[in-house]
Each structure stands twice: as structure tokens, then as C-alpha cells.
Amino acid sequence: MEASIVTITFHDCVTRYGLSEADVREFVELGLLHAAPNTPDALREEPAHVARLARLHHDLGLSKEGLEVVLVLRQQLDQLQQEVRQQRARVRQLEVFLSGSAPLLDIDLT
Numbered sequence: 001m002e003a004s005i006v007t008i009t010f011h012d013c014v015t016r017y018g019l020s021e022a023d024v025r026e027f028v029e030l031g032l033l034h035a036a037p038n039t040p041d042a043l044r045e046e047p048a049h050v051a052r053l054a055r056l057h058h059d060l061g062l063s064k065e066g067l068e069v070v071l072v073l074r075q076q077l078d079q080l081q082q083e084v085r086q087q088r089a090r091v092r093q094l095e096v097f098l099s100g101s102a103p104l105l106d107i108d109l110t
Helices: 010-017 021-030 047-058 064-098
Strands: 006-009 042-045
Touching (some): 006 010, 010 021, 010 042, 010 047, 047 064
């Protein structure tokens, strides 16, 4: 499933997500959010990611450094879950092959 990426202004982030413009700028500097190319004071980002960042910052009171750690861990978890899905598909395929009812195919689920 592809994530929807949108361009959103810093001002809209303040209005929609309750982040201050200073926070948004600092998140961009830290690499937690991505500035929109050729658009000043705007982000090119997945709305769910901005909302997640705002929740972690406001609701849990995580520092900006803590946010980075949490987001890296979440990315690693997503990658591990993808790997588990691939391995499960390979196991199912191998089981079918070993039962003699189908050829073994190398598939990529990414």
C-alpha cells in the first residue's frame, strides 16, 4: 500500500496538528520532516507521519531527540514485519512444493 504524500504549509501544520512553526522548522532541521522542494515554508510529507509526530510530541511529551529514536524504531519494526510477511509466503510456497502440488517460485513481496 502506497502512502499518500502531500505538500502542506508550516501554517497548516500549526492549524491541523497543533505544532508551532518553530517546532516544524526544528523537525525539518533534524530530518524528522521533509521540506517541500521549490516551496518555501512547506513540507512534502505523509499526513499520517505528521500526525504521528505531533501526537508523540504533544500527547507523550517526548523530546525532539526522543522522537527521532521512536521513529527509527518504528521504521525498523515496519521493515521486520515486511520480512516476516515474505518469510511466511516462502514457507507456504515451500509447503505446497513439498506436498508435490506446485513448483517453487521465487517471489518478492516488496
